[in-house]
Amino acid sequence: xxxxxxxxxxxxxxxxxxxxxxxxxxxxxxxxxxxxxxxxxxxxxxxxxxxxxxxxxxxxxxxxxxxxxxxxxxxxxxxxxxxxxxxxxxxxxxxxxxxxxxxxxxxxxxxxxxxxxxxxxxxxxxxxxxxxxxxxxxxxxxxxxxxxxxxxxxxxxxxxxxxxxxxxxxxxxxxxxxxxxxxxxxxxxxxxxxxxxxxxxxxxxxxxxxxxxxxxxxxxxxxxxxxxxxxxxxxxxxxxxxxxxxxxxxxxxxxxxxxxxxxxxxxxxxxxxxxxxxxxxxxxxxxxxxxxxxxxxxxxxxxxxxxxxxxxxxxxxxxxxxxxxxxxxxxxxxxxxxxxxxxxxxxxxxxxxxxxxxxxxxxxxxxxxxxxxxxxxxxxxxxxxxxxxxxxxxxxxxxxxxxxxxxxxxxxxxxxxxxxxx
Numbered sequence: 001x002x003x004x005x006x007x008x009x010x011x012x013x014x015x016x017x018x019x020x021x022x023x024x025x026x027x028x029x030x031x032x033x034x035x036x037x038x039x040x041x042x043x044x045x046x047x048x049x050x051x052x053x054x055x056x057x058x059x060x061x062x063x064x065x066x067x068x069x070x071x072x073x074x075x076x077x078x079x080x081x082x083x084x085x086x087x088x089x090x091x092x093x094x095x096x097x098x099x100x101x102x103x104x105x106x107x108x109x110x111x112x113x114x115x116x117x118x119x120x121x122x123x124x125x126x127x128x129x130x131x132x133x134x135x136x137x138x139x140x141x142x143x144x145x146x147x148x149x150x151x152x153x154x155x156x157x158x159x160x161x162x163x164x165x166x167x168x169x170x171x172x173x174x175x176x177x178x179x180x181x182x183x184x185x186x187x188x189x190x191x192x193x194x195x196x197x198x199x200x201x202x203x204x205x206x207x208x209x210x211x212x213x214x215x216x217x218x219x220x221x222x223x224x225x226x227x228x229x230x231x232x233x234x235x236x237x238x239x240x241x242x243x244x245x246x247x248x249x250x251x252x253x254x255x256x257x258x259x260x261x262x263x264x265x266x267x268x269x270x271x272x273x274x275x276x277x278x279x280x281x282x283x284x285x286x287x288x289x290x291x292x293x294x295x296x297x298x299x300x301x302x303x304x305x306x307x308x309x310x311x312x313x314x315x316x317x318x319x320x321x322x323x324x325x326x327x328x329x330x331x332x333x334x335x336x337x338x339x340x341x342x343x344x345x346x347x348x349x350x351x352x353x354x355x356x357x358x359x360x361x362x363x364x365x366x367x368x369x370x371x372x373x374x375x376x377x378x379x380x381x382x383x384x385x386x387x388x389x390x391x392x393x394x395x396x397x398x399x400x401x402x403x404x405x406x407x408x409x410x411x412x413x414x415x416x417x418x419x420x421x422x
Contacts, residue, residue: 004057004058037085063113071410108126313332314340316337
């Protein structure tokens with residue numbers, strides 16, 4: 001990695017949360033919500049406010065003054081230190097910090113640019129996409145997808161100095177212009193989930209969402225699901241949301257779904273009975289078929305989904321594989337109910353379905369998504385905006401499955417949810 005150069009003024013110190021110094025003036029220290037290995041566990045106690053040195057930047061990097069930060073499940077994992085101890089991983093790479101400053105969504109202002117950066121200037125208003133990689137990676141040099149490269153990482157989870165501090169360090173290609181009609185809070189809300197959803201729906205040749213396609217969207221009222229349903233609608237498809245109650249179903253329909261299935265009305269979740277358990281298999285498949293009939297009812301015909309948009313994982317993968325149409329795709333980006341998913345191969349190989357992992361975004365996908373946001377075709381779906389001090393609590397709630405509808409945003413440099421609209 002290129003040597004990084006300090007850009008802060010060593011004689012100035014951090015401003016209070018809710019304000020940033022004049023553009024271009026960078027204090028030696030900043031406030032941040034910090035995770036340390038000795039606090040791994042409950043996010044409510046893993047995140048602690050600290051004052052830390054403002055990060056240096058490399059030639060191809062940019063320092064962003066953070067106005068607002070989005071909350072995502074990846075920093076629930078970071079706070080727990082599981083399934084990956086990110087501080088230990090970075091230590092093995094030779095990075096000196098013994099702490100983690102997460103946050104993979106940000107809106108803010110460019111405060112400094114590296115010597116090799118030519119496309120951004122101090123004062124630019126930006127949002128950040130989460131795809132990070134090494135420009136000299138041989139995989140990328142060969143013209144392959146950067147997000148599959150060995151060096152690919154998720155900013156603010158695999159990397160340090162994400163959006164949960166007053167200043168964030170990013171690679172210049174991650175930056176995109178902020179939508180003028182959005183506030184800082186609105187602009188910070190959707191980029192990680194939105195670009196992730198865009199890649200899932202548009203990134204896999206042969207199974208991209210097409211005009212008229214039926215798409216089943218798990219977690220349809222959450223940040224990821226509401227972005228997915230809007231993207232399906234923008235492509236001319238029809239999204240059916242899966243939710244846990246009718247109120248969430250109504251919310252999902254507000255953001256693009258044509259209907260919803262209340263999963264609490266079904267009992268077949270988790271690992272199905274073994275194939276040689278005839279009675280158990282009969283009971284499980286009966287519930288799975290009843291779930292499928294509800295989908296047909298919403299679709300208006302006996303139509304199975306061309307794409308199943310997955311992220312719960314263990315609890316839902318068996319149903320997703322069972323329901324997906326022949327030649328269709330189950331695409332998954334997480335495992336929020338568990339990683340040990342079971343696939344009944346009888347429904348998989350004979351009907352030639354695709355089970356596709358998807359992670360992060362590349363530049364092309366992120367820029368295409370951001371243009372939809374700037375055009376007003378995709379709403380950020382802000383569920384709530386909270387002060388910086390509430391960041392540990394909202395992660396803990398997300399980890400317990402208690403998150404509100406849509407996306408949660410934390411104010412950093414901004415003082416109100418409405419600040420920042422042109």
